[in-house]
Amino acid sequence: MVTPTVYILGNDPSTTHRLNACAYQQSAITTFAGLQYVAFYTSKSPSGPRFVTIARHNIQNHSSWQFLTFEDYEQTTDDGHNTISIGICEGDGTIHVAFDHHCDTLKYRVSRVGLAGDPRKSSWKADNFAPIQSHLPGNLGSSGGEGLANVTYPRFVPAGDQLYFECRIGKAGAGSDILYRYDSRPARYTLLGTYLIGDKCNPYPNGLSFDRKTNCLHVTWTNRHFIAYEGADDQTSTAHKAQAGPNGPENNEGLYHACSSDGGVTWTNSIQEPVAVLSSKVGSGLDSQDGRLRVKDIPRDSGIMNQEAQYVDDDGGIHVLNRENTSGQEIWMHYYCSPADGAWSFSVLPLMHPSTTGPRGKVLHHAEADTVLFILPSNTERELVIMRSRSNIQGSDRDFEIIWRGEGYTGEPLVDEESFSQAGLLSILILHEDADDRKVVVLQFDMMDVV
Secondary structure (H helix, E strand, O other): OOOOEEEEEEEOOOOOOOOOOOOOOEOOEEEEOOEEEEEEEEEOOOOOOEEEEEEEEEOOOOOOOEEEEOOOOOEOOOOOOOOEEEEEEOOOOEEEEEEOOOOEOOOEEEEOOOHHHOOOHHHOOHHHEOOOEOOOOOOOOOOOOOOOOOEEEEEEEEEOOEEEEEEEEEEOOEEEEEEEEEEEOOEEEEEEEEEEEOOOEEEEEEEEEEEOOOOEEEEEEEEEEOOOOOOOOOOOOOHHHOOOOOOOHHHEEEEEEEEEOOOOOEEEOOOOOEEEEOOOOOOOOEEOOOHHHEEEOOOOOOOOOOOOEEEEOOOOOEEEEEEEOOOOOOEEEEEEEOOOOOOEEEEEOOOOOOOOOOOOOEEEEEOOOOEEEEEEEOOOOOEEEEEEEOOOOOOOOOOEEEEEEEEOEEEEEEEOHHHHHHOOEEEEEEEEEOOOOEEEEEEEEEHHHHO
16 A cells, blocks of 8 residues: 655634535645645634635645635635635736635635745735635626625636636526636636526536646536425525535436637537537527537436546546446446547446445546546545556456555545646645544655556
């Protein structure tokens, strides 16, 4: 078994619903200019409010961590949707943070130019970030200065000198996803449009990924269909803002994929057939149920989870991790799209079985070693597992082995894709629980040991 370096960053707040280490955070851990950044909530007392904290350290020399806590905002909603996401723009070295949303007005702040690459301890202070804003720079919202409303699941995606911002607008089962692009020169966001349109359903992206070699954006998703419930048409009702609202994962269906090679404007399916051109015009995006985008027909009540995992490898292959139950037993599934012809293949993961709504995992691929890694939380025990497959990813005779198993781990693993692809390190943000408390930790593996 391989052995990681374990960094303990602090106590996980004592909430009923987990606010740190959630699968739909993109990202809460990332690396830029040799500095690794982790965003998480901390609290001063078990029953007190939570505060947004960002920690960073030099990822190569195991330096001590620097901590920055914003004390001008108290997070008090005990709802696992209300997480933190961060993004870093290479073009100007700005750090972008969005936090505490479940159908709420945007809460966003951005650092001064160049902060992400400034390792000095003296630079790591709240004064180097702008105040909280309810809109993205350059976009005051549809109602003047009222900001961006009904936000859930904000995500940042680095793309060279640019940065993408994506989020859901609307409630579970009845929302759509909008897309912005941040340009460093001039420093502002441009609204590209509603790129995933839900019609009596809403798409749940497994992720939004940027392929540096081809300059392509890739998104995969499942749809959750809307089921009417009492109060659904009541604009004052907050039933949809509960931890587990009226529309659950039993209404999820299908695996879908779309990509864009021109910065998020023109979108095609897996075999490069044009499907939609994005604009500010209402209805110009992708119909999330478009049959041309469906790569596997998976009916409702088939055990699919929303927002599981997605990864685009160095060869342009697309990997998706999810789960299904079409034969009476819940199984982990690896879905793969070949960059050569856009064809999809599907493989069952052995050795472990998930539950229908248990913690979600991650998938990675190392092209040089032709190795797929699955970071899987046990859905029945408090443990985390790394499973490796070294065979040809398109073959049916793949070999699987568990190369690491750690006990006491809870939550959903988040992976630093930048450290994996650029620094030769597999860094995982997760929670570790013992008899006394629960900690926010980073596990760091040398990639030579895992591939």
